[in-house]
Amino acid sequence: MNFIVGAEKGLAFYQEETAFTVVNKIADKVRKDVQLVAGFMAEITQSRVDLGMYSVIYGTVGRSPVLDELNEKGIIDLSLIEGKREVYVARFTAYSIFPSAWGYLHWWTGQM
Known part of the structure; x- marks a missing residue:
């Protein structure tokens, strides 16, 4: 699979x-890694x-309404990491999960 992500592509x-807070800190580190690469x-x-x-x-399993919604729709399977x-x-x-875009990388964490 090939795809190119650039500032003009709207990565968010x-x-x-x-x-x-700790999950947001880790996400910020990933954002900084993206900056170094891209x-x-x-x-x-x-x-x-x-x-x-x-x-x-x-997000964090059990604390994220979006992850719960995606799990209920069968888009992701939180049982893979629940309780860990x-x-x-x-x-x-x-494909589109939400109406505004078509490509998503889902990253979710186990329970804290």
Whole structure:
């Protein structure tokens, strides 16, 4: 699979108000890694409407309404990491989860 992500492509990290501070800190480190590789800093948004063509959605199992919604729709499977600590799963989908974009990288963490 080939795809190119650039500042003009609208990479955004979706941050929920319910996210633990430590999870947001890790997401910021990932954003900085993206900057080192791609040469631009990905945006942070708390609005689904502001998600770009590519988005990283992260959160904590049991604290994230978005992850719960995606799990209920069968888009992700939280049972893979429920009850585990300090784990994550990443998944790329090339279809729209929310109406505003088509490519998403899902990153969710186990329970804290």
